[in-house]
Amino acid sequence: MSKATLIVDDCINIEDYITRKSGDVILTDPPYGTGQVHALGCYSYDDVLNGKGYIEYMTDRLAQIKTCMHNSALLVVHLDINNCYEIASVIQRKLGLYLNGDFVWAYRRWSSKKNSLQSNHDLISVFSSDQSLRMGRRILPVSIVAPSSCERVGYPTQKPMKLISRVLTELTTVCDVRRVIDPFCGSGSTLLAAARLGMDTIGMDRAVDAIDVCEERLRLEGFQPVRVMQNRLIESEKNHSARRIA
Numbered sequence: 001m002s003k004a005t006l007i008v009d010d011c012i013n014i015e016d017y018i019t020r021k022s023g024d025v026i027l028t029d030p031p032y033g034t035g036q037v038h039a040l041g042c043y044s045y046d047d048v049l050n051g052k053g054y055i056e057y058m059t060d061r062l063a064q065i066k067t068c069m070h071n072s073a074l075l076v077v078h079l080d081i082n083n084c085y086e087i088a089s090v091i092q093r094k095l096g097l098y099l100n101g102d103f104v105w106a107y108r109r110w111s112s113k114k115n116s117l118q119s120n121h122d123l124i125s126v127f128s129s130d131q132s133l134r135m136g137r138r139i140l141p142v143s144i145v146a147p148s149s150c151e152r153v154g155y156p157t158q159k160p161m162k163l164i165s166r167v168l169t170e171l172t173t174v175c176d177v178r179r180v181i182d183p184f185c186g187s188g189s190t191l192l193a194a195a196r197l198g199m200d201t202i203g204m205d206r207a208v209d210a211i212d213v214c215e216e217r218l219r220l221e222g223f224q225p226v227r228v229m230q231n232r233l234i235e236s237e238k239n240h241s242a243r244r245i246a
């Protein structure tokens with residue numbers, strides 16, 4: 001059975017938990033730099049940074065996240081149109097990775113009187129240290145998680161399982177995906193999709209509420225997620241500590 005591990009912490013501390021170079025795919029959906037608090041029912045999370053502050057925040061965290069990618073691992077980042085190009089530029093210039101391709105999540109929204117040019121797609125971009133990997137651009141038409149959907153868990157900006165499953169399945173055609181890490185995991189859509197596909201998964205979120213939701217979603221489907229104590233290298237990884245680079 002897939003192993004699922006959950007961590008409550010800021011992902012800037014990812015190296016305290018995850019052995020260097022041990023992840024095959026980092027698939028994540030970080031805050032988008034909207035300058036808002038995203039709230040829905042009893043859950044909310046801050047996305048209050050924007051502009052330069054947001055780019056610096058993401059740069060620092062992406063640099064730490066990169067430490068857990070092995071040499072042929074993929075970094076797959078989901079962003080909306082506002083900051084996706086700037087973050088792609090940071091990943092290429094500061095982290096030294098190449099842009100290999102992207103998935104375009106095409107969705108429909110209810111029309112708004114305020115904004116006639118509402119966004120109807122997000123980019124999920126794929127980066128790696130392999131310049132020769134060319135994945136091109138794939139359009140994935142998938143509906144957002146509707147308020148009435150039985151999939152909905154009440155966490156703001158929850159992503160559809162169908163979308164994440166499609167992305168992970170496509171990634172298996174270009175790399176051997178045994179372990180998927182989501183350092184901004186929210187309600188755990190990435191973790192659940194990975195576990196359903198038989199992959200091991202690690203989720204991290206600074207909000208304990210988010211990790212509680214992840215745990216419940218995974219348990220409901222028969223997985224047995226393990227929570228890791230603060231600042232502890234994941235137990236099963238101690239055997240691999242020789243792979244850690246000092």
Ligand SMILES: C[S@@+](CC[C@H](N)C(=O)[O-])C[C@H]1O[C@@H](n2cnc3c(N)ncnc32)[C@H](O)[C@@H]1O
Nearest residue numbers: 010011029045158159184186187189205206207
């Ligand atoms: C866009 S949401 C993820 C939603 C998720 N994909 C889902 O389907 O539910 C971003 C998440 O990142 C978390 N977050 C923000 N900054 C963080 C940080 N520095 N470290 C870890 N988690 C963080 C927020 O608490 C929020 O849950």
